Amino acid sequence: MIRVLIADDQPLVRRGLALILAPDPGVEVVGEAGDGAEAVALAGRLRPDVVVMDIRMPVLDGVGATAELARTVPGARVLALSTFDMDEYVVAALRAGAYGFLPKDVSPEELTAAVRTVHAGEAAVAPRLLTRLISAYVRTPARPVSSAAGLPGGLTPREGEIWRLIAAGLDNTGIAEELDLSVSTVKNHITGLFAKLGVRDRAQAVIEAYESGLVVAARTLHP
Structure with missing residues (x-):
């Protein structure tokens, strides 16, 4: 049974999310919170597996609450929701430790699937959000990564190349074709x-x- 806590400052939205998740026999909504501070407090008591977290809330917003949960209740994995497709909160939530980010207009089936994905410890980011994050937020530099100098974490030049191509939006097959490698080799490099x-x-x-600084901003996230 996946124990879910719902955090949203609008009671109707909270009730709607609960009703969406209710038909799944493997999901139990164990609590509801009206702001981020209440979500953190409830999560500490109820120990949910997944917190469905609205990003824009009073008292403590979803980003702050996500960061606090990552510190105090690491077993509670956050699935962040936003009315907006693309703003600075998408980046901030993921950096704070959210396992997923979805727009609120997803279908009930997509929401339930995302809860299960996040519970399994995998990322659940709506494809259109990741695509826009890549295309609108960053652009790759013209120069290729040719040496390990300046690369963080002791990355090899090959890992730097693959990282740059991931930031450019290429999937594993595209990276393999670009670098003339097998897909399995690319997967191994990505794991490292x-x-x-x-x-x-x-x-x-x-x-x-x-x-x-491997890639630079094409423009800000605001429209």
């Missing part, structure tokens, strides 16, 4: 890359690429 960077998934790798 993520371990050295201390990131969990591609979304966090893209953000880390921006923050490290």
